[in-house]
Amino acid sequence: MPEPGFRKFINEIASRKSAAVTVFADFCRMSACALAAGSREEEYLEVARRYTRDELSDISQAFAHLVQEMERHPFADLLGPFYIECAAHSSKQARGEFYTPPEISKLMARVLFDVEAAKLKKEPITLNEPACGSGGMVLAVAELFAPDAVDLLRVTAQDINPVAADMAYINLTLWGIPARVILGDTISKSATREWMNVHWFRVGENSRRLAQRFMEVAEEIEAPTSTVDLGQIRESLELKSQLTFDF
Structure with a gap:
């Protein structure tokens, strides 16, 4: 049986506010924004406005408990199973989602x-x-x-x-x-x-991919095209301008 941990805080807020799946979705959004190094502040604030100060404190504690539980269970997916459990009780969220065991x-x-x-x-x-x-x-x-x-x-x-x-x-x-x-x-x-x-x-x-793409483009430019017959090009140019090019 899963530890109560972060789940307890989500369920307690849901009992006073709305469906557990909605509170959990907001918890995930705020947690993801908090981990995004300041690049998702507006999203965070938009969700946070829906909650009281005490509820936000509970959400912070839920995140702390999530981290602690993850440390006890390395590389285990703790979020997915709880989301499926919450979504199963909400017809609006029933999407036929099944996560791989x-x-x-x-x-x-x-x-x-x-x-x-x-x-x-x-x-x-x-x-x-x-x-x-x-x-x-x-x-x-x-x-x-x-x-x-x-x-x-x-x-x-x-x-x-x-x-x-x-x-x-x-x-x-x-x-x-x-x-x-x-x-x-x-x-x-x-x-x-x-x-x-x-x-x-x-x-x-990002830098590695940019360098890799640069090298690919450079190779495309330098590599001769195998489908081009240089002899035919030379003959065509000689007929049109009477000039000879040495390739």
């Missing part, structure tokens, strides 16, 4: 990655999770690389549900995983918002 996530992570080989290679590993939910699959991968190689991961996590995007942002940021979280529909290839966490900047991922 942690045992399945861990099995898939072990099948997909040769961790020791990746550690020896010491090159960044790009990981794309197009329907990330609360980030449980990514946490399972990160656990394999912990404690000394989590920085090798470069995660792009996307979900259509704003609550899921916030949960993923919280989980990946608190566990030190360099990540870019996108709120959007993967199938239609549309995105509403995206946030890069502090670890994404800490490892210099």
